[in-house]
Amino acid sequence: MSRILVLAVVALALLNPLFLVVHSLPTGVSAHDGPIYTNAVLGYANITSLQAYNSSFNVPYGASLQLNVVLEATSTNGNTYYFWLQNVAQFVTNESLMCFTDNVWNYTTATAEISNVTGNGGIGFTYNILFGHPTFYGYSTEPMPYRFPLALYLLINESLSSNGVIVNFIYVVLQNGSLVPPHPVTYDSVFIPVPDPQSAYIIVNDSLTPSAVVLNFTLFYQEALGNLMDTELVWGGYENGEFTTFTQMSSYLGLFYLSGNSFVPFSTVYTYGNDTAESTGDLYVSIASNGDAYVTVGTPDYGLLTDSFHPYIPGFTFVNVTSKVPFLVNGTYTNSFVGYVVHPVTITFYRNYTVNSSSYAVLDYPSQSLTITPSNTFKNVIITPQYTYYYKVIVNSSRPLLLNISGKETLTNGTLWLPQGTSVSLVNNTYYVSSGERFVVNNTYPNLPLTVENPTTITVTLEKQFKLTINSPIPLLLSINGKSRLFNGTTWVLQGSAVELVNNTYYVSSGERYVVSSISPSTPIEVSGPMNISVELVKEYKVEIVSSQPVMATIKGETEPVNGTAWLPQGSVIHLTANLPVYLKGYFVGTYNASPGEQVTINGPIYEKLVVQLNYTFLEELVIPIVTAVVIVVAITRRR
Numbered sequence: 001m002s003r004i005l006v007l008a009v010v011a012l013a014l015l016n017p018l019f020l021v022v023h024s025l026p027t028g029v030s031a032h033d034g035p036i037y038t039n040a041v042l043g044y045a046n047i048t049s050l051q052a053y054n055s056s057f058n059v060p061y062g063a064s065l066q067l068n069v070v071l072e073a074t075s076t077n078g079n080t081y082y083f084w085l086q087n088v089a090q091f092v093t094n095e096s097l098m099c100f101t102d103n104v105w106n107y108t109t110a111t112a113e114i115s116n117v118t119g120n121g122g123i124g125f126t127y128n129i130l131f132g133h134p135t136f137y138g139y140s141t142e143p144m145p146y147r148f149p150l151a152l153y154l155l156i157n158e159s160l161s162s163n164g165v166i167v168n169f170i171y172v173v174l175q176n177g178s179l180v181p182p183h184p185v186t187y188d189s190v191f192i193p194v195p196d197p198q199s200a201y202i203i204v205n206d207s208l209t210p211s212a213v214v215l216n217f218t219l220f221y222q223e224a225l226g227n228l229m230d231t232e233l234v235w236g237g238y239e240n241g242e243f244t245t246f247t248q249m250s251s252y253l254g255l256f257y258l259s260g261n262s263f264v265p266f267s268t269v270y271t272y273g274n275d276t277a278e279s280t281g282d283l284y285v286s287i288a289s290n291g292d293a294y295v296t297v298g299t300p301d302y303g304l305l306t307d308s309f310h311p312y313i314p315g316f317t318f319v320n321v322t323s324k325v326p327f328l329v330n331g332t333y334t335n336s337f338v339g340y341v342v343h344p345v346t347i348t349f350y351r352n353y354t355v356n357s358s359s360y361a362v363l364d365y366p367s368q369s370l371t372i373t374p375s376n377t378f379k380n381v382i383i384t385p386q387y388t389y390y391y392k393v394i395v396n397s398s399r400p401l402l403l404n405i406s407g408k409e410t411l412t413n414g415t416l417w418l419p420q421g422t423s424v425s426l427v428n429n430t431y432y433v434s435s436g437e438r439f440v441v442n443n444t445y446p447n448l449p450l451t452v453e454n455p456t457t458i459t460v461t462l463e464k465q466f467k468l469t470i471n472s473p474i475p476l477l478l479s480i481n482g483k484s485r486l487f488n489g490t491t492w493v494l495q496g497s498a499v500e501l502v503n504n505t506y507y508v509s510s511g512e513r514y515v516v517s518s519i520s521p522s523t524p525i526e527v528s529g530p531m532n533i534s535v536e537l538v539k540e541y542k543v544e545i546v547s548s549q550p551v552m553a554t555i556k557g558e559t560e561p562v563n564g565t566a567w568l569p570q571g572s573v574i575h576l577t578a579n580l581p582v583y584l585k586g587y588f589v590g591t592y593n594a595s596p597g598e599q600v601t602i603n604g605p606i607y608e609k610l611v612v613q614l615n616y617t618f619l620e621e622l623v624i625p626i627v628t629a630v631v632i633v634v635a636i637t638r639r640r
Helices: 008-015 616-639
Strands: 027-031 036-038 040-053 062-075 080-092 097-106 122-125 135-140 150-161 164-176 185-193 197-204 212-215 221-224 231-236 243-259 262-265 269-272 283-287 293-297 304-306 317-321 327-329 332-334 337-341 345-349 352-356 359-365 369-372 379-383 386-396 401-405 408-412 415-419 423-426 430-434 437-445 456-471 476-480 483-487 489-494 498-501 505-509 512-520 531-546 551-555 558-562 564-569 573-576 584-590 598-601 606-614
Touching: 027 243, 027 283, 027 293, 036 243, 040 062, 040 080, 040 231, 062 150, 062 164, 062 243, 080 150, 080 164, 097 164, 097 185, 135 185, 150 197, 164 197, 231 243, 283 304, 551 564, 558 564, 573 606
Parallel strands: 317 379, 386 456, 456 531, 531 606
Antiparallel strands: 027 231, 027 269, 036 197, 040 150, 040 243, 062 080, 062 197, 062 231, 080 097, 097 135, 122 135, 150 164, 164 185, 212 221, 243 262, 243 293, 269 304, 283 293, 317 337, 327 332, 327 345, 345 369, 352 359, 359 386, 386 415, 401 408, 401 423, 430 437, 437 456, 456 489, 476 483, 476 498, 505 512, 512 531, 531 564, 551 558, 551 573, 573 598, 584 606
């Protein structure tokens, strides 16, 4: 990107534009008053509009912003070496793409070549020149997109090594559409060999690098002048000495050098560059209200810009405070803070902050107040205060509930303030008012357990229940609110429940059963308090009598006939009777083998069958006398 000198008079004109009427120069801000020796030079640009066009160039919409400096190195043998260093942002303005390119030229003489330089790039060659610098070192990054506003630093720093100089080419994007943290990118670190190095500095001075006597195209010898030892941050064509036209331009520029541990601006600056070949002829430079060199489209005014240059610099310390809770920046209330700081900034956080009537926040980290002091090196300060949020939790219940709140049991039916993330669960569902009355949790909304993440109202539905005691030796089938269940002993039923005895008979076996003889209070009943239901049961046994004659049973003092199958209370007495003719006799067989006239007490199932047969004894007693009498009569008759 070096300017190629063809005529000495042209070189003079470029070095001092006052010699001739100059129509195009690299335009921006430059400094050459000195001497100034430094190890680093910084260029700052804030670009809000950019468009360039040159129909005859291979990159017609290309443009470049160049930070160019001269490096002076000395050796212990007394030799002095000069190198021209370029850190260039190249733009393809119609595609919003940019890349970064560096060049290193040997300016030790006006025709010096460069070799043995190492880095990410390589050695390039220039052509179609009669004299000048035939070789250079160069490297370019891959393109990247950009958006406006675009703010960046171009930085060149150098350091002395045991056998040469190390030069770092750095860019830092500060804003690409939006502010971004600084991430310095050393896209190339170049080693320049210097024999027996003693010192190395970036030099700024109103003097030239060494000249040389060369044979020009007229075959006469003439002096090729060196280049001005200036530092420049200038706009121009894309590359290869291109002249371009800017159709849109709005940029703020600042130029600084390292003095001690801080970057300070060059005091006296000019509107044009002296050394680079890329140029333009339609940019105007003025001093902006913030002190920057402001570049816009206009008629050039090449010359002194100011001898009291105090540009704004956004600094190197990026601060990003991300907080859900408002805070104070130097006493000013704000909800967010993102930007670069050049003065100490005090951030004050609220220890306790009321978000609304249902939540507040308590500061955990960091301390309530901290001061950020700007750094002289790139620094990214991200502060995210940690708050514990407390939320109002209302327990809407007619009675206090025992809750487990993150492991601690609490009895409440009011308002709680709980930290975010607190677990809430129900310890139990049952709350006793007395031995015969209790409340049972039927439902909670939202469901428990839950984790507190916002203000919450827990609505609890309680059911009042009363103890129902069934005094019965066996379970009874009761209907409670339409549902049948077997009960005896104690159970709990809802207030207002309808209780009714489903049936009166309960079979123990096919031959034994219980029959409800009385229930107090009588059912159906509506439960309005603790209640005892007393039941009297009669145990009955199945009695089966197979008899042609009526059999009588005495039940509770009453006598009644029993034939066939009947269920009789335990303890009842059966009179086994059989009124038969005298010529017949009977007896009962079954559970008991009994004769007619006997009594049987019922203590279990009974089966009795009356067996009837001829009364042979009676017949004998009746027939024998008759036969005897007949025989006697016959005998007497025969004797006659």
